[in-house]
Amino acid sequence: MARRAREPDAFVRAVELLRDRVPSFEVYPFAIPAIRTLESLALHPQVTFLVGENGSGKSTLIEAIAQAAGFNAEGGSKNFSFATRPESSALKDALRLVRGMRRERDGFFLRAESFYNAATYVDETGASGYGDRSLHAQSHGESFLALANHRFRGDGLYLLDEPEAALSPSRQLSLLKIIDQLVRQRGSQFVIATHSPILMAYPRATIYALGVDGAAPIAYEDTEHFQLTRDFLASPARFFRHLFDADDE
Ligand SMILES: Nc1ncnc2c1ncn2[C@@H]1O[C@H](COP(=O)(O)OP(=O)(O)OP(=O)(O)O)[C@@H](O)[C@H]1O
Ligand SMILES: [Mg+2]
Numbered sequence: 001m002a003r004r005a006r007e008p009d010a011f012v013r014a015v016e017l018l019r020d021r022v023p024s025f026e027v028y029p030f031a032i033p034a035i036r037t038l039e040s041l042a043l044h045p046q047v048t049f050l051v052g053e054n055g056s057g058k059s060t061l062i063e064a065i066a067q068a069a070g071f072n073a074e075g076g077s078k079n080f081s082f083a084t085r086p087e088s089s090a091l092k093d094a095l096r097l098v099r100g101m102r103r104e105r106d107g108f109f110l111r112a113e114s115f116y117n118a119a120t121y122v123d124e125t126g127a128s129g130y131g132d133r134s135l136h137a138q139s140h141g142e143s144f145l146a147l148a149n150h151r152f153r154g155d156g157l158y159l160l161d162e163p164e165a166a167l168s169p170s171r172q173l174s175l176l177k178i179i180d181q182l183v184r185q186r187g188s189q190f191v192i193a194t195h196s197p198i199l200m201a202y203p204r205a206t207i208y209a210l211g212v213d214g215a216a217p218i219a220y221e222d223t224e225h226f227q228l229t230r231d232f233l234a235s236p237a238r239f240f241r242h243l244f245d246a247d248d249e
Contacts, residue, residue, distance in 0.1 A: 008187045010045035011157045014098040015065055021094040029064070029091045032057040037214030043191065044206040045100075046183045050193040051200060051223060052210030058193035059161050061210070063111065064091035065191060066159045071109040104189070106156030108147075110163060140166040148178045154186025164196035172198045180204075197225040 017038040022030050029035055034057040050058040067089060138146060144166040152158060164172055176199065182188040183204060194200055200207055201220055209218040220226055232239050 008045060009100040009102050010043055011100055011102055011104045011189050012043050012065075012069065012097045012191075013045075013100050014043060015041045015061075015068075016096045016098060018094050018096055023090070029057070029060045029089060030094075032060060033212050034061065034210035034215045035091065040098075041208065041215060042206070043189070044204070045189060047179065047190045047192065047202055047205035049200045049202075049205055049207040050191070050210060050215075051195070051207055051218075051225060056210040058210055059111075060089065060091065062109075062159055062161050062191060062193050064089045064095050065097070066109040066111075067092035068095045068097050069107070069109075069157060069159070071107065071159065102187075104155060104157040106153045106188075107158060108152060108156065109159045110144075110147075111161050141168060141171050145171060145174060145178075148175060152178070152182055152188070154182050154188055156182070156186075156188045158182070158188060158190045160190065160192045160194075162193055162195065164194055164199055169198060172196060175199070176202055195225060197223070197229045200225060 015038075017035070017040075019039070025031060025036050034052070050062060052058055144163065148163075163175060167175060179190060179202065183190065192199065200223065207218050207220060207223060208215045209223065
């Protein structure tokens with residue numbers, strides 16, 4: 001199969017905060033530093049990673065991008081219409097997606113906390129394209145990979161919040177292979193919030209670190225995830241001395 005000569009145009013080239021639509025920068029979600037300082041965030045045409053500490057705003061941002069792109073806030077495809085949480089993000093009304101020339105023909109929003117609800121919806125509606133076993137009859141990781149294998153058809157916009165939560169390290173590599181095929185052979189675009197030093201190693205990507213100063217691009221090797229994991233694995237005992245024994249010395 002012929003490879004694409006160059007990267008295709010993104011479905012969503014950038015995410016802009018229309019700052020004059022923000023009611024107040026003092027309250028959630030606009031008070032989160034990564035949102036308060038947001039003007040325009042350019043998305044990689046293939047994969048954009050959002051990384052940062054717990055509470056840095058990754059889920060808030062990816063959920064608002066999903067809503068602005070027409071996905072159900074609770075996760076799923078654009079056809080999903082269940083809701084378990086009444087309030088919707090005020091952020092989506094102040095976000096503008098800068099669209100590219102192409103339109104996605106497929107898409108999925110995996111919300112970290114609501115995969116269970118999405119699986120229930122798939123079972124109840126008999127939605128097709130998810131493999132032949134109920135997602136509930138498979139383990140968390142098996143069902144997630146079944147979803148990615150059967151449901152992600154390509155030419156799609158896929159927004160994933162902490163997909164690693166379900167996956168062993170070797171299954172994270174399986175997911176990277178699925179992502180690579182969807183990106184390189186089937187022109188897809190991903191935005192992925194993650195803490196996984198394995199997933200964020202994917203080379204055709206931009207990594208944004210969300211922190212107290214906002215969202216800034218960062219090289220893989222400069223992420224705390226890479227450095228801390230590398231140093232920890234090189235010498236767990238050295239970390240344990242600091243973590244556990246500091247009071248005894
Ligand atoms: N409904 C809400 N009302 C007020 N504050 C909220 C609400 N939801 C989240 N927050 C706060 O907004 C901040 C960002 O939360 P968010 O869930 O986006 O973080 P995150 O980067 O996804 O974190 P994690 O890595 O733990 O998933 C946190 O400080 C959180 O406590
Ligand atoms: Mg989160």
